Amino acid sequence: MTNNELMQEDLNYIFHPCSQMKDHETLPLIPIKKGYGAYIEDFEGNAYLDGISSWWVNLFGHCNAYINEKIAEQLQELEHVIFAGFTHKPAIDLAKRLVSLTPEPLQKLFFADNGSSAIEISLKMAFQYFKNKGETRPLFVSLENSYHGETMGALAVSDTGLYKEVYEEILIKTLHAKSPALHDEKEALEHMREVLQKNSGKICAVVVEPLVQCAGSMKMYDASYLKALRTLCDEFGVFLIADEIAVGFGRTGTMFAIEQAGICPDFLCLSKGITGGYMPLSVVLFTQDIYDAFYCDYHEGKSFLDSHSYTGNTIACAVANAVLDIFEYKNIIKTNQEKINFIKEETQKFKSLDNVLEVRQRGMICAIELQGYAPKERIGLKIFQEALKQGVYIRPLGHVIYFMPPYIFTQEQLKKMIETTYAIVKSL
Numbered sequence: 001m002t003n004n005e006l007m008q009e010d011l012n013y014i015f016h017p018c019s020q021m022k023d024h025e026t027l028p029l030i031p032i033k034k035g036y037g038a039y040i041e042d043f044e045g046n047a048y049l050d051g052i053s054s055w056w057v058n059l060f061g062h063c064n065a066y067i068n069e070k071i072a073e074q075l076q077e078l079e080h081v082i083f084a085g086f087t088h089k090p091a092i093d094l095a096k097r098l099v100s101l102t103p104e105p106l107q108k109l110f111f112a113d114n115g116s117s118a119i120e121i122s123l124k125m126a127f128q129y130f131k132n133k134g135e136t137r138p139l140f141v142s143l144e145n146s147y148h149g150e151t152m153g154a155l156a157v158s159d160t161g162l163y164k165e166v167y168e169e170i171l172i173k174t175l176h177a178k179s180p181a182l183h184d185e186k187e188a189l190e191h192m193r194e195v196l197q198k199n200s201g202k203i204c205a206v207v208v209e210p211l212v213q214c215a216g217s218m219k220m221y222d223a224s225y226l227k228a229l230r231t232l233c234d235e236f237g238v239f240l241i242a243d244e245i246a247v248g249f250g251r252t253g254t255m256f257a258i259e260q261a262g263i264c265p266d267f268l269c270l271s272k273g274i275t276g277g278y279m280p281l282s283v284v285l286f287t288q289d290i291y292d293a294f295y296c297d298y299h300e301g302k303s304f305l306d307s308h309s310y311t312g313n314t315i316a317c318a319v320a321n322a323v324l325d326i327f328e329y330k331n332i333i334k335t336n337q338e339k340i341n342f343i344k345e346e347t348q349k350f351k352s353l354d355n356v357l358e359v360r361q362r363g364m365i366c367a368i369e370l371q372g373y374a375p376k377e378r379i380g381l382k383i384f385q386e387a388l389k390q391g392v393y394i395r396p397l398g399h400v401i402y403f404m405p406p407y408i409f410t411q412e413q414l415k416k417m418i419e420t421t422y423a424i425v426k427s428l
């Protein structure tokens with residue numbers, strides 16, 4: 001079948017995520033037939049460099065031979081089993097490895113199957129922790145310009161304008177503090193202090209995306225803010241939830257972004273890269289103290305009874321273990337450094353263009369913010385379409401172009417992605 005025939009078939013039935021379906025009257029949907037390494041290929045043989053890791057999830061390329069092999073092995077044994085009352089080896093191995101990779105106080109973890117669910121779990125646990133101790137604290141604090149997912153709780157702690165406004169009346173109440181990515185760090189911290197002070201005794205947790213507000217136009221801030229925020233949370237006796245769903249697993253240059261601040265959150269949410277883009281899986285890591293707050297006789301009513309049908313899916317856990325294997329045997333954090341430096345050098349030239357406001361980078365995330373375009377011009381969409389014609393897949397956030405490639409990109413592939421984009425931006 002041709003791309004077009006498949007697109008028509010699709011449009012007969014499917015409502016796609018994060019899409020205005022009417023756009024597809026003029027904007028083709030692209031049916032993908034196969035993936036290999038850095039490329040995805042459509043039904044007419046056009047190959048595209050996947051410059052955004054298929055929505056930030058793919059770390060080691062499409063159809064990675066080692067991961068494929070590990071899945072095939074797992075499939076001979078067990079595909080999935082109920083995770084209440086039962087357990088399995090891949091989950092145990094993965095839990096042990098994640099606990100040892102993260103800061104020492106994070107001793108226990110809870111599995112879920114997508115990023116938003118991990119956020120819901122951390123919010124529910126934070127709230128119930130205090131409830132179990134006889135306190136009701138109905139509020140959460142998050143940062144302005146934040147994104148934590150699409151389910152009702154995750155949406156409530158997000159600050160995503162259009163995506164959230166529609167549901168405002170039915171969302172739990174949250175407070176937003178100034179973002180250090182949009183304001184001076186000192187100003188942001190003072191505002192956070194003010195919010196915590198004013199609502200003292202009513203807040204159970206502060207939730208943040210460490211170092212990069214990815215969905216929020218790849219806005220970045222310094223580790224020093226996280227360090228100060230940790231101190232503030234301790235001072236006011238509220239939990240700190242680190243949402244590393246996007247930035248975890250090497251994205252910012254270290255395995256986890258919190259390492260750069262030298263802090264430990266009370267909850268750490270992970271997903272996306274955890275399975276290298278293969279399977280939906282998420283985890284929430286937390287402290288022994290939090291675990292203990294739910295440990296009691298069943299009739300005491302302090303249990304944490306959250307569950308999802310696919311909690312701790314066996315294949316997903318096996319894949320996550322394969323991903324951690326690759327981090328180890330290929331020493332990815334170290335070898336990525338060369339790619340990070342290469343991206344930095346190659347993107348400098350954007351700075352001399354009049355329509356570029358800023359080039360910013362944290363590890364394997366590089367953003368180029370354009371200026372001088374009205375939102376209704378949909379400049380990002382134009383750039384996406386032009387790049388695609390030239391075999392490069394990027395997906396700008398409005399007027400902010402970004403690169404978030406899988407870690408298997410070669411220098412040549414990085415160069416092709418950057419050069420293609422540069423030529424387009426220059427010609428605008």
Ligand SMILES: *Cc1c(COP(=O)(O)O)cnc(C)c1O
Pocket residue numbers: 114115116117119147148149150209214215243244245246247271272
């Ligand atoms: C993607 C994302 C989420 C939500 O994860 P889903 O798997 O899409 O539900 C939450 N927080 C951050 C920072 C994200 O980037």
